[in-house]
Amino acid sequence: MPKEIYLDNSATTKPYEEVVSEMVKMLTKNYGNPSSLHKKGIDAEREIKKSRETIAKALNIKTNELFFTSGGTEANNIAIRGVALANKRRGNHLITSVIEHPSVLNTFAYLEKEGFNVSYIKVDKNGIIDLEQLKQEIREDTILVSIMHVNNEVGSIQPIKEVRQMIDFRKSQAILHVDAIQSFGKIIFTPKELGVDLLSISAHKLHGPKGVGALFVRKGILIEPIIYGGSQELNMRSGTENVPGIVGFGKAVELTFADLPNIIAKMNKLKDNLRKGIVEKIENAFVNGQADSQSAPHILNISFPGIRAEVLLHALESEGIFVSTGAACSSNKPSPSHVLSEMGIDSKCIEGAIRFSVSSFNSEEDIEHCIQQLPVIVKQLKKYVRR
Template sequence: MPAYLDNAATTKPCEEAVAAALAAMTDNYGNPSSLHRVGLNAELAVTEARKSIAAALVCLPECITFTSGATESNNTLIIGAAEHYGKRKKKIVVSAIEHPSVEESMKYLEKNGFEVVRIKPQKTGEIDADEFIAAVDYNTVLASCMLVNNETGAIMPVKKIFTQIKRSYPDCITHCDAVQGFLKIPIKTADLNADLITVSGHKVHAPKGVGAMYIKKGIRVNPRMLGGGQEKGMRSGTESVPLISAFGAAVRAQLQTIPTAWSNAEELNNRLRKKLAALDYITINSNAEDQCPFILNFSVKGIRSEIMLHFLESKNIYVSSGSACSKGGHSSVLTAMGIPDKVADSAIRVSFSRMSSCGEVEALATALQEGYMSLAKR
């Protein structure tokens, strides 16, 4: 049996998601915009999924817009909000360890006249809330901070940051990429004080190609996908009923099991940490505190990531060297944390899901020792 431990890159669709997608392709195949019964049934399926995502984020269903995934959502929310509210205010504050879809959106806005202030993480991987808050002023149009880092699993103090920003500068728009925290950490939009939130389907056992945006009631975002006006004009294009239905089904299947899933991931994370701590050629890059247990990042001394990855693959064990959405080059996250290039170049990211097992952790630990003994001699 393969040991798949790359769930921060993508997850295996759950049975409920597969069944929902199949039903939408074979039975409920109408266009949600059609006015006849077949179209209405498809629209009802989309509505049901919208309610499911809204329930998970504790918000109104009308605040949810479906997209093709987190990259589209982040691009739309960040650029769309900046364009709408940034006529006079031209400053944006963001963490320096965001997903590439956030960072590239920031670079685009920089080229179009915005000032972007990036807050570097502490050595533990977390953003200092006070430093972030201090960077925001009356000229700040947008503040963006992810909930859980996709490479280290560090949990960011988003609630503290956004709450203070809203107290001092209520007109500043707050955006949170919650992809790696969704269905792992309980999220309440009002409690988080986020105006805009991004979530993705394939990180929570739904298929690839579907995501969602939360846009707080009253907040305006310029759409970037123009056409037939679907999704209340925010995201034109015929809705993918199979993918959206699958996303909703996956959320419904997992929403009530968040505490149990957290405990299981914590057990696996702690088990692996103990095994790695006994090996003097392993450096653990993920902090032990303020950490989402679904992700653990570590480095194997003297062995480049891709070499160890291929060895583990030969043993039917699948992990990652960092963000699957950013191929090649140094990890900008580990570099921002002050981790030396040699250590960053040998980084391995292990990420768990609800389907992960102790047997997979044992197999990985054994293979890492075999790999080091074999590869270090070359």
């Protein structure tokens, strides 16, 4: 068996060992329901409070502005549907971009069916939204603008501060939601300095567990809950809390933020070396988007024209190297990447696009091994294609 080299960290990350042991502790000892009035409940509630404090501190927000959810998808759903429902008397118009994650795009598609009017902001060849179009689209009845921070397929960083400035410039009351699932723990920011009202994050992208996320809701922002029940999370998200998940999330944030500048520098270096190695050694390989300091430190999207990405993915897998052909969340439907199409990449290159995504768990040797293996595999596959 070849050594495992995991380069699919945008899809998900391996949890920290400390995260796993904290979670096991919550499952075996601290298994109470936080709503229970006895000691077991109080102990569980205390652990949730600790996690909330850790994550709120990392975001520089108040603890009563952070709500735990079942993941990034749910945080996005609550933000978008919640704002639309609570503010529909003020207006019927919503704005998002064409390169959002399906958890955002499909929520807007649902709201369109419900009678809301949605404008989609286009992107340039680097996957950056068109601020001029945004300026034109903001209207008196616009109640929500939802733009992702870092794109999960190409790593482009959206100009969120400028989006806020544009909303203010148009004297609009629109609420600004940001899907920060690929930027939390990868870029240093706070919702306040970006001017964001709502912000979604997810634990499994920064070495925490799957199935837990959170939504920042700035004080004063009106949201209608979309799940009804026992009024947990101040009624924003009913349902017995995922205590082990929340505790694991808190631990992952604590560990990541204790060393964030170094983690970011390491990812940037690994990504840079990988990009240079591939582009130097493989003829025609080219980077989709801006894979320099203008983009997220962990995502590198490269096209190998003439090769089908899925075939390359499996050939790499047989060498122990795990990558992705695009967004993992939508890879069960083999449709071409909507992000690359919107960036104007031609279909041959979309067909051959691979997403490499690093984390601080990767080593220089991982990258070196990948750079050695790739040209050999690509050469073999190209021979096969020509026949």
